[in-house]
Amino acid sequence: MPDLPPIRETIKRHGLSAAKSLGQNFLLDEQLLDRIAAIPGDLDGKAVLEIGPGPGGLTRALLRAGARVTAIEMDARCLPALAELNEAFPGQLRMIQDDALAMDHAELMGEPFAVLSNLPYNIGTALFVRWLGGDHWPPQWTSLTLMFQQEVAQRIVSAAGSSAYGRLAILSQWRSSAKLAMKVHRSAFTPPPKVMSAIVHVTPAEMPTGVSAKVLEQVTAAAFGQRRKMLRQSLKGIPGALDALNQLGIEPTRRAETLSVTEFVSLARVLS
Template sequence: MADLPPLREVIARHDLRASKALGQNFLLDEQLLDRIAAIPGDLGDSAVLEIGPGPGGLTRALLRAGARVTAIEMDRRCLPALAELGEAYPGRLRVIEGDALAIDHDALMGEPYAVVANLPYNVGTALFTRWLGGQEWPPRWTSLTLMFQQEVAQRIVAAPDSSAYGRLAVLAQWRGQAKLAMKVHRSAFTPPPKVMSAIVHVEPGAMPEGVSALALERLTAAAFGQRRKMLRQSLKGVPGAAEALDTLGIEPTRRAETLSVADFVAIARELSAGSSAR
């Protein structure tokens, strides 16, 4: 176990003020960080991808848990602090300077990997939908353990007929299991954000047969893009949607938030079948 200086000392020594432009909020409570690192289960000698490590608080916890960490950081001010951490854990930390949205994570990792990250608020949803997208399933990632604003986290795990239920919930749940693993008070961060945060844990599940991920993404984008309208209106621009609703016995006067994840999968299956037939 490496003997490391307190995080506050590292931040002060490297003059690392959290950047609002980069959506940064630093976590310094090491007990809390260890609890986050424990959410995916035993990480001993596991490959872990971390996005936006900042001064390395969560990175330390992951290394303490025995993980081999690849961290992507675009704020070069943080690189010297991360380099020191790498020296304390030889061969266990690889730091990549760059934009996580512009990097092929599967190619970078080269093996199955868990994702554990206190995501920068400004890119969290974009990264999440990217990890959930794509036709190939199961994915190369084995689990996602991610910090979001609490409102976003609740949207990911929401059930039908709730105000939080929408496109994110369907994308997270149609071929995976998503749960709210932990709430994190705003006071745990430096500086404290204006909103509360929460950690979502997602594990990939079985891929429903006969469903195109692209069809489901287009379907949910249309359905929830006009969520206050009836399906016959919101899905008007989706070829074959009216016929799919009729085939499945789903009333076109319903609204998107009343449909279950299974309903959306069934509609997407009909759309995929219709597209293949044309």
């Protein structure tokens, strides 16, 4: 195993600081980073995609675990620090300077891959929604292990009836298993963010038959776009939605947050 200097020293040597405009917050605790890398299980020899590695704290942990890492970093300031890891772990790290939102990750990876990332706060939700969307299922990714603001993480794993329950919960749970894997205190970051963070672990599950992902997304967008209104009001713009509610025995006076993931799937199935 390469003898690397502490990540804090690497950051200081390269004159790095977290850029607020890029949603950066650096993790420096290597024991914590090793715990995060262990969440999806054995990574030895497996392909891993990391978005926004920054100076490479989590990247180190993934490389120590034996993963073959593709790291997409937009910030050119971080590339020299990542290049040192490329030298320390020859053949294990591929670095790409680009905008992760503008790339086709499945095409880039070309094989089944796990995603592990301390996601930049300003693009995290957009990337997550993209990975979970579309009618092609199962996906090429085998698991998503992602750092979010704790409020967002709670929205992903929440159950019907809770104040956090909404589109993210349904998107995460209708054909995947989503769990809160670890909470991370704000003091673990440099600089400390104003909010607590948490890691969500998502694995794909079997897709319900006869359901279009696009239709489900349309239904949930309408229902939660006006979440304080009754379904008969929020869904009236979707052709056939009110008849579908009647067919399924779902009272049109209910509100979106009271419907289970299964009920939304059933509604989308009728409309599909």
